[in-house]
Amino acid sequence: MIAKTVTGSDFTGALTYGAGLRAGRPNEKSELLSVANVGSQDAHQIAAEMAAVASMSGRIQQPVWHTILSWSPDEKVNREQKLRAAARYCELMGADLGRHQVAVYEHRDKDHAHVHIYINRVPMDGGPALRTDQNYARNVVATRQIRKELGMAELPSRRQTTRDLDPGKEATRGHVRDVLTAALANPAIQSLDQLVTHLREREIETTLKRDGKGVLVGTSFRYQESSVKGTDVGVKAKQLRDHFSPFGREALRTADQGQPRATGLAAAPTGAGLLPGDDGALLSFEDGPAEGPGADDAQQNENELRRKKRRRRHH
Incomplete structure (x- = not known):
């Protein structure tokens, strides 16, 4: 669940x-x-x-x-x-x-x-x-x-494939997921920079991908020579933005953001119960990226990348 x-x-x-x-x-x-x-x-x-x-x-x-x-x-x-x-x-x-x-x-x-x-x-x-x-x-x-x-x-956070059966990858995914989940539940960690430092101290290297405006749009983690994406461990970039945004804009910045970047990527330093009712109706809650007004810059950027990839496949 x-x-x-x-x-x-x-x-x-x-x-x-x-x-x-x-x-x-x-x-x-x-x-x-x-x-x-x-x-x-x-x-x-x-x-x-x-x-x-x-x-x-x-x-x-x-x-x-x-x-x-x-x-x-x-x-x-x-x-x-x-x-x-x-x-x-x-x-x-x-x-x-x-x-x-x-x-x-x-x-x-x-x-x-x-x-x-x-x-x-x-x-x-x-x-x-x-x-x-x-x-x-x-x-x-x-x-x-x-x-x-x-x-x-x-x-499970996503469908398994034959590649998921690799024991090294599976071990990395489980370890990173456990450490990351515990870190996000730690009230003392109130910024993305603190999270990166916390993971580094536990030998998990973090790479953060940002769009042209500096908004976090992707994550990946490396542990013991094996790498996994943030989506592989059930933590998307948007979830990290939502998690730290209540602490202010600075909470979403990392120390490396002031350094020159190639290709637009910013890499972090490595190292009572309820009462039953009668018949009603219910919606289906979709968890895909938002579209149109109200979608943030990073989401719109991600949506545009998806559209470009689909157009390339069709051509």
């Missing part, structure tokens, strides 16, 4: 999209599994109730918390297990079910089980809002705890 989280400002858009309401017709492959602290099971009404509570805090600009929990295609998960996992996730991320409004939807449009959790970051009692810093690392810790408690399996 893995978790992915995004935050936003529009409850109506999030929940109607979550409910699969397109062209006024509900998605028959989705269902509202449960709600907490809302009086309706209609997506528009749930959104209105959450927005009303969120309006009590003028400081929180993105009160919508949306997480998808996904299981492996070969893992059978029943309704009770999904509800328990969703409730435990909320608790582990600090969303007390006695204080926060929650709606949980399930999708059945993929070959793997997955649920979508919508949380109002602003609690009903007016207390501190749900924090969003270091969400990637906190998701890793939370899902690991849930898997342990409920006996669930870990979802």
